[in-house]
Amino acid sequence: MNASNFVEGVDFTMYLILGISVFFLVGITAVMIYFLFRYRKKNNPVATNITHNNKLEVIWTVVPTILVVIMFYYGWAEYKPMLRAPKGAMEIEAIGQMWKWTFVYPDGKMSDSLVVPLDKPVKLNLVSKDVLHALYIPAFRVKQDVTPGVNNMMWFTAQKLGTYDLFCAEYCGQLHSYMLSTVTVLESSDYNTWLVTQPDLSDEHPGLTILKKNACLSCHSRDGTRLVGPSFKGLLGRNEVVIRDGNETELMVDRDYIIESIKIPNAAIVKGYLQGLMISYETTVSDEEIDQIINYLESLK
Amino acid sequence: MTVAALSQPNFFQAKKGIASWLFTLDHKRIGLLYLYSIGFFFIVAAGLGVLMRLELLNPGRDLIDAQTYNQVFTLHGVIMIFLFIIPSIPAVFGNFALPLLLGTDDVAFPKLNLISWWLYVIGALFALFTLFYGDGPADTGWTFYAPYSVRTGTNVSMTVMAAFVLGFSSILTGLNFIVTIHRLKTPGMGFNQMPLFAWSLYATAWIQLLATPIIGITLLMIVAERVLGIGLFDPSIGGDPILYQHLFWIYSHPAVYIMALPAMGIVSEVIPTFAQRTIFGYKAIAYSSMAIAFVGYFVWGHHMFTSGMSGPAGFIFSILTFFVAIPTAVKVFNWVATLYKGSISIEVPLLFALAFIFNFSIGGLTGLVLGALATDVHVHDTHFVVAHFHYVMFGGAGFAFFGALHYWFPKIWGKMYNKAMANLAFILLFIGFNLTYFPMLIVGIMGMPRRYYDYLPEFHEMNMLSTFGSWIMITGLIIMIINLVVSKQRGAKVSGNPWNGITLDWQTSSPPPLHNFDKMPVLPEGGPYNYPDAISTHEEKEKKDDE
Numbered sequence A: 001m002n003a004s005n006f007v008e009g010v011d012f013t014m015y016l017i018l019g020i021s022v023f024f025l026v027g028i029t030a031v032m033i034y035f036l037f038r039y040r041k042k043n044n045p046v047a048t049n050i051t052h053n054n055k056l057e058v059i060w061t062v063v064p065t066i067l068v069v070i071m072f073y074y075g076w077a078e079y080k081p082m083l084r085a086p087k088g089a090m091e092i093e094a095i096g097q098m099w100k101w102t103f104v105y106p107d108g109k110m111s112d113s114l115v116v117p118l119d120k121p122v123k124l125n126l127v128s129k130d131v132l133h134a135l136y137i138p139a140f141r142v143k144q145d146v147t148p149g150v151n152n153m154m155w156f157t158a159q160k161l162g163t164y165d166l167f168c169a170e171y172c173g174q175l176h177s178y179m180l181s182t183v184t185v186l187e188s189s190d191y192n193t194w195l196v197t198q199p200d201l202s203d204e205h206p207g208l209t210i211l212k213k214n215a216c217l218s219c220h221s222r223d224g225t226r227l228v229g230p231s232f233k234g235l236l237g238r239n240e241v242v243i244r245d246g247n248e249t250e251l252m253v254d255r256d257y258i259i260e261s262i263k264i265p266n267a268a269i270v271k272g273y274l275q276g277l278m279i280s281y282e283t284t285v286s287d288e289e290i291d292q293i294i295n296y297l298e299s300l301k
Numbered sequence B: 001m002t003v004a005a006l007s008q009p010n011f012f013q014a015k016k017g018i019a020s021w022l023f024t025l026d027h028k029r030i031g032l033l034y035l036y037s038i039g040f041f042f043i044v045a046a047g048l049g050v051l052m053r054l055e056l057l058n059p060g061r062d063l064i065d066a067q068t069y070n071q072v073f074t075l076h077g078v079i080m081i082f083l084f085i086i087p088s089i090p091a092v093f094g095n096f097a098l099p100l101l102l103g104t105d106d107v108a109f110p111k112l113n114l115i116s117w118w119l120y121v122i123g124a125l126f127a128l129f130t131l132f133y134g135d136g137p138a139d140t141g142w143t144f145y146a147p148y149s150v151r152t153g154t155n156v157s158m159t160v161m162a163a164f165v166l167g168f169s170s171i172l173t174g175l176n177f178i179v180t181i182h183r184l185k186t187p188g189m190g191f192n193q194m195p196l197f198a199w200s201l202y203a204t205a206w207i208q209l210l211a212t213p214i215i216g217i218t219l220l221m222i223v224a225e226r227v228l229g230i231g232l233f234d235p236s237i238g239g240d241p242i243l244y245q246h247l248f249w250i251y252s253h254p255a256v257y258i259m260a261l262p263a264m265g266i267v268s269e270v271i272p273t274f275a276q277r278t279i280f281g282y283k284a285i286a287y288s289s290m291a292i293a294f295v296g297y298f299v300w301g302h303h304m305f306t307s308g309m310s311g312p313a314g315f316i317f318s319i320l321t322f323f324v325a326i327p328t329a330v331k332v333f334n335w336v337a338t339l340y341k342g343s344i345s346i347e348v349p350l351l352f353a354l355a356f357i358f359n360f361s362i363g364g365l366t367g368l369v370l371g372a373l374a375t376d377v378h379v380h381d382t383h384f385v386v387a388h389f390h391y392v393m394f395g396g397a398g399f400a401f402f403g404a405l406h407y408w409f410p411k412i413w414g415k416m417y418n419k420a421m422a423n424l425a426f427i428l429l430f431i432g433f434n435l436t437y438f439p440m441l442i443v444g445i446m447g448m449p450r451r452y453y454d455y456l457p458e459f460h461e462m463n464m465l466s467t468f469g470s471w472i473m474i475t476g477l478i479i480m481i482i483n484l485v486v487s488k489q490r491g492a493k494v495s496g497n498p499w500n501g502i503t504l505d506w507q508t509s510s511p512p513p514l515h516n517f518d519k520m521p522v523l524p525e526g527g528p529y530n531y532p533d534a535i536s537t538h539e540e541k542e543k544k545d546d547e
């Protein structure tokens, strides 16, 4: 069994095109080398001016034309089914943001890596919170751009149990190559158990849930490690040197500074970090949520 | 011992001093100014390429951090595309050889030609400038995709302005060549007596003239969005990121033909000269250049198959892409057929031309995988694409550039390079090139995305092989460059026509005098490649009588 329903068609097209290609490449190269030695000056002191040959030229125009139409046809025929998901496919929301994937299942549960049931069509609704990403599962032969403001989707039926790589294939900034995850294919019954045993998000500090949901933690660590942005550990009350309007100033991180950093992140950048990497969350994170975030940060001493 | 050829000083001797170069109006000198500046940037960007390969030798960090890697591939891409391969053959060899091939004394607008070079220099300085201030060079990739390019803090505006200025340089060169080809052909030379390199420059020039303004305005839109906050491409301020992709590729796909067509022109000059017989299918090659240039305008959407494009749009862009493949295949067959019953001397320029055919075929054939919808979905934005475009641009156009350099070297400097060294450099380059990029095709099909600073362990072997290949390749490049630089000083003097060519460029002394020809060049009887010493077949004569 193939890993997904698309593998057979895509691979067939691939072998067809590569097969024809290898045939032509080897043929052209062999003829070229043969002529090169057969008609060396030593072997053939006087050249012949042959300007054209209508029959030959018609043949070598018509044959490639037929071949490319065949290749095009299979490319199209195997691609067409990707465009529309079957009715009744299970819908999962796949959210891409710098530099993390989040998957939201029909009952509202969330996970960082995708888990799907065997033999059931799955439709991924693709959402980007910031820049372009692309969701790519090589083993399934599927890929689709995840574009902010555009409702793209992709679908597949997983046909083999196992865990497969899932990549971000569209460049999205500094940690693009770390924006990876996995797809795990489970028996239907195992899938249901998995879904139930997913930790219920309400046990968590609500501030932490918001940080996770918005992928804040892919750039800000909770344990003091330096990532793309300053760590959250001991942030409140820390003294930082920041660059504001091109000038260095020192300040103590307080409520106001955190609110500003969420709403207008580039107004003041902590020295030693790059400007422009964080986008404004003014419209995505509400004031109440900010309160909860600050409440959570207070616990991270 | 004939000294008659020395009647006029050659173009090096005609004037002296630095100013006589920086403000020269002589097309040959401008060609050389381009050669030195383009050569410099090629070496810089090749160094960046080797640096990336070193970083990718092992998974995890080897040398540089992720942000630096992203800036390096962007700078590498921007330099290689805008400062090396787009100007390369037209600006260097188009300038040097086109007037010679047409039997005239200069291009139509020598001053405009000088301005083009200066614009090139200014654009290049803009690009270099990004290295030294603010948060450093752009980290967007050479495609500047929005909305990331609108948001990142790196010097995108400056980089984009560099590309904008370089665009004008390209437009002016194109304009100059179109007028030159229409107006300045030597008496008796019609379009169908023109050498094929001139034909290919003509087709290219129309693309330069008509497509480049689109990228110019698109890049300005990015600057407007970054500086003034006008919502054009960033959806968070009301823009459309897909619109950017369309505008970008409407130029950048035809730009592929700005790189490829002149290279094909070079191959069409080199093969008949070293086979000492006429080109097979002159008209097929000439007109297919125009066909490629025209159809090439309508295939840009093949870069966007995974962007959420509708089914019908995908259908049309895919099938048109396949149609461009046909004239390209026809050219390859014509070149191979030109070797048939030739009287071949295996010299370095010919080796580069044949290596072009091999590499470019791989580039074109892998392009079929990318043009077919189902397979493109799988390999789009993987290392398969990285390998594909290096096969086209480097193994194809880049090798043709090196071939042209070895072909006209004796014409430019009147000396010959060390052929043994040149052969050695060629072999290392060819092997190194294929060892660098063939594994990328495989690792791409395995699923490794491009622009990846770090990768999973399953991709390790192929990346290692590729990095080893880059070492062999760079050795070849270094030997080639040293050999040419040394030979330019100390090479053995040669006659005006060391390859026994019959196009008009070989009818003057080497180096040519300032005004190119001491006496009117004589058009070869019966077409630009109709070698007088070769036999004309009986059937061929009959056919001609029928026409």
Ligand code: HEM
Pocket (backbone or CB within 6 Å): B045, B046, B047, B049, B050, B052, B053, B073, B074, B076, B077, B078, B080, B081, B084, B085, B140, B141, B142, B143, B386, B390, B393, B394, B398, B436, B450, B451, B452, B453, B470, B473, B474
């Ligand atoms: C010494 C020779 C070269 C080496 C070792 C080299 C290597 C590389 C590598 C490793 C990448 C990045 C792959 C990735 O992470 O996605 C790359 C990208 C690229 N290369 Fe080269 N390359 C060389 C020459 C060239 C030439 C001659 C050209 C064009 C004429 C070229 C054009 C490009 C472009 C356009 C990119 C894409 C940059 C981007 O993703 O924005 N390279 N090259």
Ligand SMILES: [Cu+2]
Pocket (backbone or CB within 6 Å): A132, A133, A134, A168, A169, A170, A171, A172, A173, A176, A177, A179
């Ligand atoms: Cu990404």
Ligand SMILES: [Cu+2]
Pocket (backbone or CB within 6 Å): B252, B253, B256, B299, B300, B302, B303
């Ligand atoms: Cu294209």
